[in-house]
Amino acid sequence: xxxxxxxxxxxxxxxxxxxxxxxxxxxxxxxxxxxxxxxxxxxxxxxxxxxxxxxxxxxxxxxxxxxxxxxxxxxxxxxxxxxxxxxxxxxxxxxxxxxxxxxxxxxxxxxxxxxxxxxxxxxxxxxxxxxxxxxxxxxxxxxxxxxxxxxxxxxxxxxxxxxxxxxxxxxxxxxxxxxxxxxxxxxxxxxxxxxxxxxxxxxxxxxxxxxxxxxxxxxxx
Amino acid sequence: xxxxxxxxxxxxxxxxxxxxxxxxxxxxxxxxxxxxxxxxxxxxxxxxxxxxxxxxxxxxxxxxxxxxxxxxxxxxxxxxxxxxxxxxxxxxxxxxxxxxxxxxxxxxxxxxxxxxxxxxxxxxxxxxxxxxxxxxxxxxxxxxxxxxxxxxxxxxxxxxxxxxxxxxxxxxxxxxxxxxxxxxxxxxxxxxxxxxxxxxxxxxxxxxxxxxxxxxxxxxxxxxxxxxxxxxxxxxxxxxxxxxxxxxxxxxxxxxxxxxxxxxxxxxxxxxxxxxxxxxxxxxxxxxxxxxxxxxxxxxxxxxxxxxxxxxxxxxxxx
Numbered sequence: 001x002x003x004x005x006x007x008x009x010x011x012x013x014x015x016x017x018x019x020x021x022x023x024x025x026x027x028x029x030x031x032x033x034x035x036x037x038x039x040x041x042x043x044x045x046x047x048x049x050x051x052x053x054x055x056x057x058x059x060x061x062x063x064x065x066x067x068x069x070x071x072x073x074x075x076x077x078x079x080x081x082x083x084x085x086x087x088x089x090x091x092x093x094x095x096x097x098x099x100x101x102x103x104x105x106x107x108x109x110x111x112x113x114x115x116x117x118x119x120x121x122x123x124x125x126x127x128x129x130x131x132x133x134x135x136x137x138x139x140x141x142x143x144x145x146x147x148x149x150x151x152x153x154x155x156x157x158x159x160x161x162x163x164x165x166x167x168x169x170x171x172x173x174x175x176x177x178x179x180x181x182x183x184x185x186x187x188x189x190x191x192x193x194x195x196x197x198x199x200x201x202x203x204x205x206x207x208x209x210x211x212x213x214x215x216x217x218x219x220x221x
Numbered sequence: 222x223x224x225x226x227x228x229x230x231x232x233x234x235x236x237x238x239x240x241x242x243x244x245x246x247x248x249x250x251x252x253x254x255x256x257x258x259x260x261x262x263x264x265x266x267x268x269x270x271x272x273x274x275x276x277x278x279x280x281x282x283x284x285x286x287x288x289x290x291x292x293x294x295x296x297x298x299x300x301x302x303x304x305x306x307x308x309x310x311x312x313x314x315x316x317x318x319x320x321x322x323x324x325x326x327x328x329x330x331x332x333x334x335x336x337x338x339x340x341x342x343x344x345x346x347x348x349x350x351x352x353x354x355x356x357x358x359x360x361x362x363x364x365x366x367x368x369x370x371x372x373x374x375x376x377x378x379x380x381x382x383x384x385x386x387x388x389x390x391x392x393x394x395x396x397x398x399x400x401x402x403x404x405x406x407x408x409x410x411x412x413x414x415x416x417x418x419x420x421x422x423x424x425x426x427x428x429x430x431x432x433x434x435x436x437x438x439x440x441x442x443x444x445x446x447x448x449x450x451x452x453x454x455x456x457x458x459x460x461x462x463x464x465x466x467x468x469x470x471x472x473x474x475x476x477x478x479x480x481x482x483x484x485x486x487x488x489x490x491x492x493x494x495x496x497x498x499x500x501x502x503x504x505x506x507x508x509x510x511x512x513x514x515x516x517x518x519x520x521x522x523x524x525x526x527x528x529x530x531x532x533x534x535x536x537x538x539x540x
Binding site for chain 1: 265327329405
């Protein structure tokens with residue numbers, strides 16, 4: 001069975017978000033902005049003014065820094081676009097969602113169902129995962145235009161806030177739903193059932209590591 | 222004498238090729254994995270990746286937005302002389318890295334570990350790494366660039382002889398499952414395993430096994446080659462595929478390299494070269510000829526030698 005494919009606005013209606021199911025494939029239209037460590041630190045810890053009108057202009061927060069350059073004439077060259085692992089940003093996201101009204105959090109690897117239930121569901125937000133990883137060239141094709149790069153001088157190219165106009169940009173996979181269920185945890189649970197069989201005939205290391213666990217159903221993020 | 226301007230120009234071309242063109246051996250390996258994958262989501266992911274490689278080549282854009290941490294492996298024949306010497310060579314490779322970061326463009330990933338200073342060119346303290354190897358005979362230089370992702374999929378453990386193959390298998394599975402969950406290792410990957418050496422050389426061996434050997438290659442020791450085949454099979458029977466979804470494609474190939482170690486130990490490292498297994502190679506000759514390829518051909522009999530002296534004639538016959 002091939003997955004369902006959906007086109008979605010980066011300023012989506014709540015109805016469209018509620019309709020998304022784990023494993024759906026999504027293509028995006030509209031403005032999205034990138035935000036990783038530097039952006040959260042600057043906006044939330046240093047209380048700098050966010051240089052966009054959010055969520056009016058965009059409700060799509062992309063955990064990404066592109067392979068891109070700023071030309072001497074100020075224009076932009078964007079090649080490939082791939083997400084970075086999102087779990088590192090979980091500590092900033094509740095405050096960010098409150099401030100920015102973000103509805104689509106896009107990244108790599110997702111977050112925990114605990115995160116989804118505690119601050120995604122109350123804010124009506126959904127997590128979209130990039131595919132691969134990473135389909136950098138395909139996503140790069142979905143970039144119609146780079147509208148702006150904010151905080152480049154303060155944060156550098158890789159940490160700056162890139163504002164991207166997307167046209168049928170994808171694929172992305174729906175990795176959380178309106179109930180806060182987590183696609184990756186669902187898959188991990190299925191895989192864990194089989195692990196004892198694969199581990200047959202192996203033996204634990206003679207020298208243990210401090211704090212080591214053998215619980216293979218552990219979530220590692 | 223190898224002209225330095227040709228080295229720099231070739232190095233820039235290699236940076237571009239590595240970032241954009243998936244090596245054919247990896248592509249064939251992934252296609253074979255896609256042919257047998259039957260997990261719905263895993264299959265979708267592999268098909269998307271196959272389309273992505275085509276898009277990268279058509280558009281001449283990097284295949285992945287995270288263009289890794291570019292590094293250089295340099296190998297030369299014993300008679301090789303470089304215009305300007307080794308200092309000029311290192312300067313040329315650093316310039317090529319910086320120029321290509323802006324030119325392709327690549328993501329300027331390299332920053333200071335504490336101050337997060339970013340020169341926006343992938344050059345800084347110790348970056349790019351430049352490692353060297355030598356071969357008996359010949360006047361040529363092989364320039365090999367590898368753009369490996371830098372965050373997930375690698376681990377090291379001190380095992381002991383009493384841990385045996387069963388202990389090696391356990392740590393191998395632990396590494397694949399831990400980093401395979403949610404697809405953090407960007408599998409299916411070329412898994413490189415280093416066994417023995419000291420801690421640092423064990424890491425170097427494993428990384429080179431992942432990055433400098435091609436899909437389908439085998440260790441010259443038939444018993445190690447048999448282990449490689451067995452480990453590939455084990456990795457693909459975990460029940461996990463691309464992105465950590467239910468599936469059967471974790472390992473495109475498994476390469477093992479060994480080094481002599483302390484009599485009491487059995488060091489082990491595991492490395493994953495991801496869905497964007499980026500490597501490009503060129504040999505530059507003294508007359509300025511350049512031959513491009515994707516097989517680094519790093520692990521020659523000379524690199525794996527275990528004797529005090531080396532008999533040159535066998536090598537010359539192969540030239």
